[in-house]
Amino acid sequence: MTLTYTGAQPLAAAEVETIRADFPILHRTVGDGAQLAYLDSGASSQRPKQVLQAEYDFATTSYAAVHRGAHTLAGEATDAFEDAREAVARFVGVPAQGLIWLRNATEGLNVLAAALSDPQAGRYALQPGDEILITELEHHANLVPWQQAAARTGAKLRWIPLTDDGRLDLANIDELINRRTKVVAFAHASNVLGTVLPVAELVAKAKAVGALTVLDACQSVPHLPVNLTELGVDAAVFSGHKMLGPTGIGCLAARPELLDALPPVLTGGSMVELVTMETATFREAPQRFEAGTPPVAQAVALHAAVNYLSGVGMDRIAAREHQLAQLMLDGLAGVEGVRVIGPHTAENRTATVAFAVEGVHPHDVGQVLDAAGIAVRVGHHCAQPVHRRFGVNASTRASAYLYTTDAEVERFVQALGTVRGFFGRS
Amino acid sequence: MTLTYTGAQPLAAAEVETIRADFPILHRTVGDGAQLAYLDSGASSQRPKQVLQAEYDFATTSYAAVHRGAHTLAGEATDAFEDAREAVARFVGVPAQGLIWLRNATEGLNVLAAALSDPQAGRYALQPGDEILITELEHHANLVPWQQAAARTGAKLRWIPLTDDGRLDLANIDELINRRTKVVAFAHASNVLGTVLPVAELVAKAKAVGALTVLDACQSVPHLPVNLTELGVDAAVFSGHKMLGPTGIGCLAARPELLDALPPVLTGGSMVELVTMETATFREAPQRFEAGTPPVAQAVALHAAVNYLSGVGMDRIAAREHQLAQLMLDGLAGVEGVRVIGPHTAENRTATVAFAVEGVHPHDVGQVLDAAGIAVRVGHHCAQPVHRRFGVNASTRASAYLYTTDAEVERFVQALGTVRGFFGRS
Amino acid sequence: MSSLEALYQQVILDHSKEKHGRTDLADDEMFDPASTARSRQYNPLCGDEVTLQVTLGEQDVREIAWTGEGCSISQAATSVLHDLVVGKPVEEARSILADYRTMLRSRGAGTPDEEVLGDAVAFAGVSRHANRVKCAILGWTAFEDALLRIEAARPTAKEA
Amino acid sequence: MSSLEALYQQVILDHSKEKHGRTDLADDEMFDPASTARSRQYNPLCGDEVTLQVTLGEQDVREIAWTGEGCSISQAATSVLHDLVVGKPVEEARSILADYRTMLRSRGAGTPDEEVLGDAVAFAGVSRHANRVKCAILGWTAFEDALLRIEAARPTAKEA
Ligand SMILES: Cc1ncc(COP(=O)(O)O)c(C=O)c1O
Numbered sequence A, B: 001m002t003l004t005y006t007g008a009q010p011l012a013a014a015e016v017e018t019i020r021a022d023f024p025i026l027h028r029t030v031g032d033g034a035q036l037a038y039l040d041s042g043a044s045s046q047r048p049k050q051v052l053q054a055e056y057d058f059a060t061t062s063y064a065a066v067h068r069g070a071h072t073l074a075g076e077a078t079d080a081f082e083d084a085r086e087a088v089a090r091f092v093g094v095p096a097q098g099l100i101w102l103r104n105a106t107e108g109l110n111v112l113a114a115a116l117s118d119p120q121a122g123r124y125a126l127q128p129g130d131e132i133l134i135t136e137l138e139h140h141a142n143l144v145p146w147q148q149a150a151a152r153t154g155a156k157l158r159w160i161p162l163t164d165d166g167r168l169d170l171a172n173i174d175e176l177i178n179r180r181t182k183v184v185a186f187a188h189a190s191n192v193l194g195t196v197l198p199v200a201e202l203v204a205k206a207k208a209v210g211a212l213t214v215l216d217a218c219q220s221v222p223h224l225p226v227n228l229t230e231l232g233v234d235a236a237v238f239s240g241h242k243m244l245g246p247t248g249i250g251c252l253a254a255r256p257e258l259l260d261a262l263p264p265v266l267t268g269g270s271m272v273e274l275v276t277m278e279t280a281t282f283r284e285a286p287q288r289f290e291a292g293t294p295p296v297a298q299a300v301a302l303h304a305a306v307n308y309l310s311g312v313g314m315d316r317i318a319a320r321e322h323q324l325a326q327l328m329l330d331g332l333a334g335v336e337g338v339r340v341i342g343p344h345t346a347e348n349r350t351a352t353v354a355f356a357v358e359g360v361h362p363h364d365v366g367q368v369l370d371a372a373g374i375a376v377r378v379g380h381h382c383a384q385p386v387h388r389r390f391g392v393n394a395s396t397r398a399s400a401y402l403y404t405t406d407a408e409v410e411r412f413v414q415a416l417g418t419v420r421g422f423f424g425r426s
Numbered sequence C, D: 001m002s003s004l005e006a007l008y009q010q011v012i013l014d015h016s017k018e019k020h021g022r023t024d025l026a027d028d029e030m031f032d033p034a035s036t037a038r039s040r041q042y043n044p045l046c047g048d049e050v051t052l053q054v055t056l057g058e059q060d061v062r063e064i065a066w067t068g069e070g071c072s073i074s075q076a077a078t079s080v081l082h083d084l085v086v087g088k089p090v091e092e093a094r095s096i097l098a099d100y101r102t103m104l105r106s107r108g109a110g111t112p113d114e115e116v117l118g119d120a121v122a123f124a125g126v127s128r129h130a131n132r133v134k135c136a137i138l139g140w141t142a143f144e145d146a147l148l149r150i151e152a153a154r155p156t157a158k159e160a
């Protein structure tokens, strides 16, 4: 598989500067006055003025509770909310009624795992002897809910192992995806290794045995052009805060027919039809999965975020990040004592690069970089198993986005070069 | 029970005007140019500039993913996030480690109901033959999750009926709260009737039989001074968007010892300790219940909201709303063909008033009011059973808040007086 | 004309009082599924409902009877539906239905064809109020659903 | 002094290399619970951990041995702890522990008492970095926990 973005023109340096002007926070200094270089977008991205403005405008002109009102504000708010649903759904290539607003991507995976653990899911319900297949590089969000589903239903959790290069080891894939496999759940891109997974191949094999496919698209939707319908997955999740949107909103996108077959997980207002003291009937998807007041303001802001991304062009963002990945890999290759954890080449890889510094703990690495203004993440990045696979407890991770400059990557590499000396390790 | 607010000085008209200046949206017009009178705060309140500004400032200066970072922004964001937890916890009188951020209040009730349905809840776990007691006036959020818990565990759902005046009918309370009762879950204030429930009495009776108490404080925390520890409830929920805060955040407050005994409901990042491919151990509360990226920006905004409310003074807000309730009840009593659904006196009552207009459907009532700029809610307000109890499918509901003026209430009453004529019903 | 008057045209106010075709529908009535069907439609947002019974002749809509609770818009819309389609060829009724839907979804933009829609053009103003579109369509959806049921119960050309 | 140097004082850098008291702790070692105990502390945020074993004499801290993975702050803090409390009366060790905690929680505000804290004052700078406080306290928490275990295993005054 080669990625669709290879053809597009990367953002030019001047365009990146124009983009940066939209992000006030990128211009601040930290610590003793060092200019911030924000290389932590893999954890959470920053919001441009356009997104903040959209939320402000909505709050000061049209906000009200949605769906249940006869008054003007309620109507305007409902329109804005449902327009957002259409726009975000279009952004990832699914119909609006297949897009559910939740708290974050984690909740989306929990909802799926819980619904599939419920006997009311009918033919989709997990049974003893069934198999759930994940991979060894998953974020805890795409691991622990499936552990719980397996424990609850008697299904067995299995996983695709990794090569030393941080790619999927597909040697035994035809044994791993077999007639017992009911769910194949995997990240589109790893939040640690940066690896982009072979979605088409996994989907084809899952389809061949009638298994559902669940894509953790948290690290792909913000960075690559993603069309979930074309990818052919049955369900996918992603989070607003990683794609220029606010916290407090995540999306579960799924084939409407699948949603219609699944029981609700959270219950309450707005998702019911007829309620008596003894019983309740439930509405159709997406409402059935949206109990209580939804993240209205956050949906409106996320709408502005996808408009921003589309305005720049996801293909061009992907092409630019491909450049950045190359720049980071090249830079790190030149720093003594640094070992990249994950693919050493930029092919099928995002601009998220985790690494170990010989003799220096990631916390200390991060601290020295922070003093130079460089914000990276340290720890296990909610993916302990993949760290264990590569023989470490934790790592340092730099992750770029559309607003990252070459100069920032260079400053990062340069500062990293001072780390071992600071701790007397060279 | 008399309410604590009766002593405080109500907000004066000039103070209300000063407050209104902080809410840009209140100054808009709707439809053919009518000045907005927002009487739908019971569904969702508006946000003052201070709250919007706090979120904007946070997003443009200190935002990053919380808890997992070594860099400056992550540290600042974590501090802001945890400061918010302390402030909101203090606002409702609980320790910070007893406050969990969720999507909305509905999620809080679902988490409780699901955790208590899990055998891992140990001595708190619901068993066949146990009883869950609610009331006939509950919002669907405090009804349907308990129906589900009952169906899952074999426990029995019972409820306290209502008097014709919209108060709890406590005639059989000593039979309803009995040795089999394991959970007593009830609204502090009804979102339809406006009734304030006798919390102290219910808590005392529940304690006497060793039952847990769960308070749906959605309609009290925004409007009355509430100290959950003094009230003695074991758990409570409330939503940010009803108390000048944003959508996308709700709180579950509970005794830390109870939280420690309950299993997590959603799993994923940030709530785990040690994770292998096969197993996971979980962190302590509150983290155990906060899977994935939390509503960071919304918590910071909610902090600003409780600061705003505290600045005005919850006792004075309550005293003012007591006035407004009286004004609304007096006004409605003078409109022919209008029947208030709920208490006809302002004692132990909030300024949320639902009513029926003879011969005119609530949708039509709401539409005529909207044309006059008056925003009220119509429908069943996510509480079908209480409407059925009073012989209607739906009602019209006006609900006031600290920014409501006497003049708005008067305009509302005046416009309501034209409704029956418009439809040829008088 | 105020926007309120634009929404509540006199035709609507009149029909909301008169309610043509509104009757009691006995629960246990027996009928031939190849010519008669009922549909109950429910609006979960407000609890409104309409139960509507259609009887078709060979080619035409012979009878419509309905009952239910609802706002003036939904009651009037069902009453107008009754007057518009009873006696019309089924195919024509279907095309009225299609036009009506298009009008309601126009968000105030389209110019409805009074030749086709007759009194139903009075509901054009509803299209500006997204939250009322459901009210105006409730009875019409019941009509459409009942037609489908009859169709399903009739021997098809192929089978015949 | 840059803020980085304020955090990583020379004392810390030295101890993070020397690691006093660090050793291998055999899993199956037998010991008398009334005088020796172990505690393992884990930081779920970064996966760091310390296992620390304390042996008390009649009144004093006789021995501390520890192992574990962690950053320079956590390793140095445990090393400094070793030097500070071994040989001291248990009561004094406790008060050092209390002062150390207070210092770390001061958010850079307090002025730690070098008389009591000795080399541990080097960690004052950590209090400005909320996210590193956990690192600096990890080994000390293990020490405190182990003390409690020994206490629990000893016959109390009442029982005796
Ligand atoms: C009494 C009551 N309980 C629960 C809720 C549900 O709150 P949310 O929709 O924010 O979850 C509401 C508000 O709609 C309410 O008024």
Ligand SMILES: Cc1ncc(COP(=O)(O)O)c(C=O)c1O
Pocket: A042, A043, A104, A105, A106, A107, A139, A141, A142, A187, A189, A190, A191, A216, A218, A219, A239, A250, A382, B269, B291, B292, B293, B294
């Ligand atoms: C690959 C992946 N999956 C899932 C998540 C969880 O996202 P959230 O915390 O927004 O629920 C993340 C981000 O932390 C991620 O990178």
